[in-house]
Amino acid sequence: MRLSRCFLPVLKESPTDAQIVSHKLMLRAGLVRQTAAGIYAWLPIGFRVLQKIEQIVREEQDKAGAIELLMPTLQSADLWRQSGRYDAYGPEMLRIKDRHEREMLYGPTNEEMITALFRDDVKSYRDLPRTLYHIQWKFRDEVRPRFGVMRGREFLMKDAYSFDLDEAGARQSYYTQMLAYLRTFQRMGIQAVPMKAASGPIGGDLSHEFIVLAPTGESEVFYDAAFDEFDWAQPGLRYDDPAGLEKLFQQVTATYSATDETHDEARWAEVAEGRRRTGRGIEVGHIFYFGKKYSESMGLKVSGPDGSMVTPEMGSYGIGVSRLVGAIIEASHDDNGIIWPDAVAPWKVGIVTMRGDDAPSIAAAEELYSRLTEADVDVLYDDRDERGGVKLGSMDLIGLPWQVIIGPRGLEKGVVELKNRKTGEREELSLESAHARLTA
Ligand code: 5CA
Numbered sequence: 001m002r003l004s005r006c007f008l009p010v011l012k013e014s015p016t017d018a019q020i021v022s023h024k025l026m027l028r029a030g031l032v033r034q035t036a037a038g039i040y041a042w043l044p045i046g047f048r049v050l051q052k053i054e055q056i057v058r059e060e061q062d063k064a065g066a067i068e069l070l071m072p073t074l075q076s077a078d079l080w081r082q083s084g085r086y087d088a089y090g091p092e093m094l095r096i097k098d099r100h101e102r103e104m105l106y107g108p109t110n111e112e113m114i115t116a117l118f119r120d121d122v123k124s125y126r127d128l129p130r131t132l133y134h135i136q137w138k139f140r141d142e143v144r145p146r147f148g149v150m151r152g153r154e155f156l157m158k159d160a161y162s163f164d165l166d167e168a169g170a171r172q173s174y175y176t177q178m179l180a181y182l183r184t185f186q187r188m189g190i191q192a193v194p195m196k197a198a199s200g201p202i203g204g205d206l207s208h209e210f211i212v213l214a215p216t217g218e219s220e221v222f223y224d225a226a227f228d229e230f231d232w233a234q235p236g237l238r239y240d241d242p243a244g245l246e247k248l249f250q251q252v253t254a255t256y257s258a259t260d261e262t263h264d265e266a267r268w269a270e271v272a273e274g275r276r277r278t279g280r281g282i283e284v285g286h287i288f289y290f291g292k293k294y295s296e297s298m299g300l301k302v303s304g305p306d307g308s309m310v311t312p313e314m315g316s317y318g319i320g321v322s323r324l325v326g327a328i329i330e331a332s333h334d335d336n337g338i339i340w341p342d343a344v345a346p347w348k349v350g351i352v353t354m355r356g357d358d359a360p361s362i363a364a365a366e367e368l369y370s371r372l373t374e375a376d377v378d379v380l381y382d383d384r385d386e387r388g389g390v391k392l393g394s395m396d397l398i399g400l401p402w403q404v405i406i407g408p409r410g411l412e413k414g415v416v417e418l419k420n421r422k423t424g425e426r427e428e429l430s431l432e433s434a435h436a437r438l439t440a
Contacts, residue, residue: 001044001347001379001380001381002369002381002383003380003381003382003383003384004383004384006044006045006380007030007043007044008030008043008044008045008398009030009043010028010029010030010394010397010398011027011028011030014028015027015028018148019146019147020147020148020150020216020326020330021216021329021330021333022147022148022150022216022325022326022327022329022330022333023147023148023149023150023326025329025333025337025338025397026046026148026149026325026326026329027148028337028397029045029337029338029397029398029399030043030045030046031043031045031046031049031325032046032148032149034148037145037153038142038145038151038152038153038154039152039153039154040148040149040152040154040322045346045398046325046346048346048347049325049340049344049345049346050156050321050322050325052343052344052345052346053188053321053324053325053328053344054135054156054158054321056184056187056188056343056344057135057158057184057319057321058135058158060180060183060184060187061133061158061160061180061184063180063183063239064131064176064177064179064180064239065131065176065239066131066132066133066160066177066180067130067131067132067133068132068133068134068135069132069133069134070134070135070136071107071110071113071114071117071134071136072107072136073106073107073136073137073138073139074096074104074105074106074107075104075105075106075107075110075112075113076102076103076104076105077095077102077103077104077105078103079112079113079116080105080112082112082116082297082298082299083111083112083115083293083294083297083298084297085112086105089108091141091143092108092140092141092142093105093106093108093140093141094106094108094139094140094141106138106139107136107138107139108138108139108140109138109157109159109316109318110134110136110159110161111161111294111314111316112294112298114132114161115161115294115295115298115300115314116298118130118132118163118300118312119295119298119299119300119301122163122300122302123302123303124302124303125165125302125303125304125305125310127302128163128164128165128169128302128312129162129163129164129165129169129172129173130162130163131160131161131162131163131173131176131177131317132160132161132163133158133159133160133161133317134158134159135156135157135158135321136156136157136159137154137155137156137157138154138155138156138157139153139154140153140155141153147216147326148326149322149323149325149326150282150323150326150327151218151323152322152323155320155321155322155323156320156321156322157318157319157320157321157322158318158319158321159316159317159318159319160177160316160317160318161314161315161316161317162174162177162314162315162316162317163295163312163313163314164312164313164314165302165304165310165312165313166310166313167291167313169313170289170291170313170314170315171206171246171249171289172242172245172246173315174206174249174287174289174315175242175245175246175248175249176239176245177287177315177317178194178208178245178248178249178252178287179234179237179239179245179248181194181210181285181287181317181319182194182232182233182234183232183233183234184285184319185210185212185232185284185285186232186233187343188324188328188341188343188344189328189332189341189342189343189344190212190284190327190328190331190332190341191212191213191227191230191232192210192211192212192284192285193210193211193213193221193223193227193230193257193281194208194209194210194211194252194257195208195209195210195211195221195223195257195258195259195262195281196208196253196257196258196259196262197209197259197261197262197286198261198262206288206289206315207286207287207288207289208252208286208287209259209283209285209286210283210284210285210286210287210319211257211259211281211282211283211284212281212282212284212327212328212330212331213279213280213281213331214280214281214282214327214330214331215279215280216280216282216330217279217280217281217282217283217330218280218282218283219259219260219261219280219281219283220259220260220263220278220279220280221257221258221259221260221278221279221280221281222256222257222258222259222263222268222276222277222278223255223256223257223258223277223278224255224256224257224271224275224276224277225274225275225276225277226255226275227255227257227277228277230255234248256268256270256271259281282323282326282327282330283320283323284319284320284323284324284327285317285318285319285320286317286318287315287316287317287318288315288316288317289313289314289315290314290315290316291313291314292311292312292313292314293314294314295311295312295313295314296311300312328340328341328344333399336393336396336397337396337397337398337399338397338398338399339399339421339422340399340400340401340421342401345378345399345400345401346378346380346398346400347378347379347380347400348377348378348379348400348401348402348438349372349377349378349379349380349400349401349402349403349404349438350379350380350381350382350395350398350400350402350403350404351365351368351369351379351380351381351382351403351404351406352382352388352391352392352395352403352404352405352406353365353382353383353388353391353406353407354388354391354405354406354407354408355388355407355408356383356384356385356386357385358407358408360408360411361406361407361408361411362383364406364411364416364431365381365383365406367431368404368406368416368431368434368435369381371435372435372438372439375435375439377438377439380398380400382394382395388407392405395421396421399421400421401420401421401422402418402419402420402421402438403417403418403419403421404416404417404418404419404434404438405417405418405419405426410428413428414430415428415429415430416428416429416430416431416434418434418437418438
């Protein structure tokens with residue numbers, strides 16, 4: 001991508017209407033623009049990050065055996081009357097009437113819809129277990145939308161729903177999603193600690209939140225330092241190993257972690273003093289087991305192996321896809337701007353010419369740009385007619401993992417500069433070696 005042809009409005013000044021660093025940086029680096037309270041347009045660079053996050057979530061859900069589908073954003077009120085939640089949900093639900101005066105709503109979540117879809121087409125225990133998911137926009141009319149995409153009114157969520165024949169099966173589905181979550185966040189370059197959660201309006205007794213530690217987080221958190229050494233990827237564990245999954249779950253729940261809502265002073269006192277960690281955190285995921293809450297109220301039944309009718313056990317599993325963009329920035333930035341983890345970076349490398357009027361610099365940049373593009377490396381080329389210092393500032397702000405800086409003095413010696421955004425390390429090397437390093 002050539003910066004001169006992109007839509008990448010970078011702000012020089014720090015916006016005064018943003019309170020937390022990720023929101024400020026998302027506005028300054030041109031990731032999003034607010035179009036109404038708590039509603040955001042995703043500009044090209046923000047949209048690229050959103051799509052990378054979404055793709056990681058999708059791949060890890062698929063590996064865990066969940067099946068993707070897509071449900072609509074608009075739902076009928078009648079559907080929600082079946083579970084009794086239409087009245088219970090309160091003012092957070094955006095209620096709409098169509099031209100025929102039919103009551104509709106913009107979905108804040110999809111338990112009702114998925115239960116109805118399953119109920120209308122699944123008749124036998126042979127079709128269980130199943131975990132279905134979609135990645136779709138939600139709307140919650142939050143009283144105080146704030147911190148940008150972190151607490152928006154419209155936001156992108158991955159929500160998965162599991163259906164099992166009995167509680168033992170439902171627990172396996174829960175453990176499976178727990179492992180998928182650990183791997184998902186690990187791949188994004190962040191650590192999200194699973195913490196015992198209160199289950200809230202969704203109901204159920206088994207529930208964990210996944211929390212990224214950040215000083216600006218909305219909840220207060222308490223955890224055992226053992227999580228700092230935790231093996232998030234669990235490379236040896238397979239999804240078809242029920243005993244292994246259960247063991248992982250036991251390990252996670254035996255290691256203390258809680259938010260202010262579930263904090264237990266008695267158990268906290270049992271954690272060795274030197275291992276007690278406290279702080280604040282951002283909830284990027286939330287998983288629930290809620291048994292027959294929706295299947296019972298909505299009349300979902302399948303015929304069991306012995307011919308009797310069975311009401312399936314369910315769980316739901318959410319990830320805040322758009323919130324993650326903010327959460328990753330909270331966890332990974334410095335005074336100069338964003339530092340994208342490789343896996344979610346909008347581009348892998350940025351090319352900067354220090355002098356926009358120097359023909360050899362432009363020729364070298366053009367050559368590297370086209371060769372990297374041909375090699376399918378995601379590259380952003382700042383070909384604007386701006387001062388070198390301004391371009392370097394923008395590159396740091398945007399936070400791509402690598403920068404190639406090209407200037408007349410270096411070219412005289414036959415070298416360009418390769419800078420690592422995270423460590424700040426700079427290395428002089430030939431254009432050829434820079435190309436080799438970035439395509440390795
Ligand atoms: N149906 C369940 C699970 S599928 C559910 O809705 N869970 S939730 O309410 O916890 O939401 C799931 C995730 O969406 C949260 O963990 C959070 O990361 C994200 N989320 C919730 N509300 C917002 C919001 N207002 N803005 C941005 N992200 C949000």
